[in-house]
Amino acid sequence: MWTFGNYPRLPEVQVGNWITLHRCPDCTAYWCSVPHEPYGGYTFLTAWPYGSELFEQLNARDNATILHEWHDAVIRENWMRLSAEEVSWVEQWRDRTYRHYNPIDRGPEMKQPRFIHEVRELARYANESC
Numbered sequence: 001m002w003t004f005g006n007y008p009r010l011p012e013v014q015v016g017n018w019i020t021l022h023r024c025p026d027c028t029a030y031w032c033s034v035p036h037e038p039y040g041g042y043t044f045l046t047a048w049p050y051g052s053e054l055f056e057q058l059n060a061r062d063n064a065t066i067l068h069e070w071h072d073a074v075i076r077e078n079w080m081r082l083s084a085e086e087v088s089w090v091e092q093w094r095d096r097t098y099r100h101y102n103p104i105d106r107g108p109e110m111k112q113p114r115f116i117h118e119v120r121e122l123a124r125y126a127n128e129s130c
């Protein structure tokens with residue numbers, strides 16, 4: 001995972017619904033980027049473990065809700081394993097969102113996930129599409 005403070009600008013493979021699929025030209029790994037509030041100024045990149053076909057299929061379903069819920073779950077489950085500097089950036093972002101309007105804190109008024117509560121649940125959709 002890369003955070004807004006240091007994410008690499010990778011070529012775009014597919015622009016989805018507020019989520020973009022990128023591919024690293026060096027190692028061919030896929031990454032998904034999402035600009036988070038406030039003002040879309042807090043982009044996170046999360047490693048996409050499947051191909052572009054599954055990204056395209058899930059982007060076309062329910063306004064890409066499954067992709068967004070998976071991306072949020074990756075942030076929630078991994079941010080504490082970032083470097084100390086990056087953790088401090090994420091803490092500042094949590095403050096900017098009142099420790100409420102972000103996928104880590106998920107304040108009570110925020111919509112609860114419908115499809116993906118934990119990262120591992122994405123595998124269900126990958127199997128279903130084979």
Ligand SMILES: [Zn+2]
Nearest residue numbers: 024026027028
């Ligand atoms: Zn690479």
